[in-house]
Structure formats: structure tokens, C-alpha cells
Amino acid sequence: MEIDVTNEKKKAIDFIVNSSSLSELIKTETELLGRNGLINSLLKQLKNIIPEKRKTVGININALKQEVITLINQKKQLLSQKIDDKNIDVTMPGTSIKTGTLHPITIAITEISSIFSKLGFIRMSYPEVEWEYLAFDTLNMPKTHPARDDFETTFVNGEPHPTYGKMILTPHTSSGQIREMWRLKKPPIRMINIGKCYRPNWDATHTPMFHQFEGLCVDTDINITHLKGALDYFAKEYFGENTQTRLRPHHFQFTEPSFEVDISCTMCQGTGILRQSRDSGTSQDDLKVKCKICKSGWLELGGTGMVHPNVLISGGIDPIKYSGWAFGFGIERVIMMKYGVDDIRNYYSGDMRFLSQF
16 A cells, blocks of 8 residues: 655645634644544555655654644634734834833932032942952951951952952942052042952842942041041932931941941831831820830941041041041942831842832
8 A cells, every 4th residue: 555645745735725724724734733633544554565665654643734734824814914903003002012120229320420520529440359468458457357357357369469458349439549559659549449258158138249338438537527527418419308317436457436327217207116006905095116126216327436547547647647538338228228127138030029119
């Protein structure tokens, strides 16, 4: 028995080409590929072919089957397009295309740069891979300081520099203070340094990589009132006109005196009370419900202080003639405080439901 695959292929193609509607094409598909269709009928006849030719004919039938499937799919698309074209109302507005948004960190960096530029600060960016000497020694941090331990700092494999020591992923933007002093050589200095920092921590308020912005102002007769004025200006511009700041005494190796900066909570307006609810008991007094964000009316923004004389000397600046202040704040943290975000990991999850809110 012989099977003329070529002739059967011609008939199958004619069936497909002559189908003028989707309903006809579906009927043709059943006749060709259905359980009792042409292809299965040809496969059933293979047993009647002499063994020497059976393999070749079987290959040809399978090739025909794949070609029929391809042609039917193409025909379906063509017929569907014709139906859509007939039903299009050209007077209707088109479907709007979703546009992307900037990442909240990018938005914050732009806003912060703009705020400090109005105070005469220039935006700088310094290396993410730094030398131990610049990240610690020049900032008045002794060899025994716990921040230099590998539990707090990420060290990079490589040959240590004979003067600057080991390479590290910069744990803070403060090394930019020294580099800026070296670059300008002489005050006045007004710098805002924004960059990535690295510390091996991972939880709701810490990530191994995060962003900081560092402010540095060095000139003659600079004092704490200038620092407080700059912080007040930033807080009101970024968080809102009613935001207040306060300084709490603290200790940092590279500033003296040193302070922690707090801002009044943006959620409860510094009252520490998010809402009041009526007691359902016999007492008619209002119950004060503490703010979940701050619990006290204040939020810690970051560290600041007057630049330590040893740091000025490391930067080649005369501490007798000049003074300055500096601060370092986390960008992720200021966003959390502005919008009430409770988990820093949201910024890096890639979840569009979170990111599209900004």
C-alpha cells in the first residue's frame, strides 16, 4: 500500500486557505487534526506499509502535522484581526500606556540636592570603594574602634596600600569630608555628598547597602547656630513647614561637640498622640493613643556636630583659623520618616504596588 503524503498535504492546505471564517476554520481543524481527522487516518495506515518505507512515510506525516498546526494558527490570527478591524470605533480614545515612575530614593536625592543648593552647597560624589585610612584614621577613629571590625565593615580582598591600608566598601559618606578638603585645599567649603554605603546588616531598619547624604560646612567663625539653622531649613523644606528639630548631646569620633538630631514626628505633628478615642466605660475622659511611628513626638534623624580639630588637620585645614560642622543622614531613613514606611526592605523588594505610590 502507498500513501501519497504530497497529495494529502495539498488537500489540507486548500482546506485551510478556503476557510473564510473562524467557525469554518475550527471545523477544518477538526477534520484535519481531530481524533478521526486526516492526520490520524494517515498514521493508522502506516501498519499497512512495507517496513522499509514505514519510517520515511511516518516522518513525512509528522512533518505534515506540524505544518498544518502552524498554518491553522496563522489563519486564526488573520481572521481574528479582520473581526477586530470591523469592530474598531476610531472615534474612541485609545488605551493609555502606563508610564514608569522614578524610584523613591531617586526622588529623595533630587529633592535633597535641590534644598541644599539653595544654601550654596555643591553636590559631590566620592568612591564607594574606599581606603581604611580615609574612612577611619583621618576621621579620628583609632585602630581599636569597634566600627573597624569586620562585623561592622566590609573589607575588600586586595593588596593593602602602603599608606592608606586595606580597601573597604565605604561604611559612611564621611570620608568625603577629607576628600573635599583635599580637593579645595582652602575654605569656604559647602558640600553635600550623596552616595551608597555598605554595612553587613539586614533587618527591618537596615540593609547591607544603603544611601547617605553628608553635609559639610567649613569657614571662619562657623558655630552651632549655623548648624541648627541649616538643619531647621532642611527639615521644613523636606518634611513640612511645621517640622521642628532638636539636638541631643551624643558622641561621635569625628565631631566635637556631637549631637543626635531629632525632628518632630510628621504623623502626629510632634504630639506623640496619633488619635484620641472615647472610653466605652463609665469614665467619659478621652484615651490618648500613642503614635505608632514615634511614640514620643520625636524621630531620630541622624548624627551631627562641629568638625573635630583632628579631622580638620587631616584635611589640611588650620583648626585655629577655621571651624565647621558636618552631619550624616540616611536617605532611606528620611523617606521612612516622611511617609511612615515601617520596613526599609520595601525599597529593594521590586514590588510595584509599593514603588508606584511615590
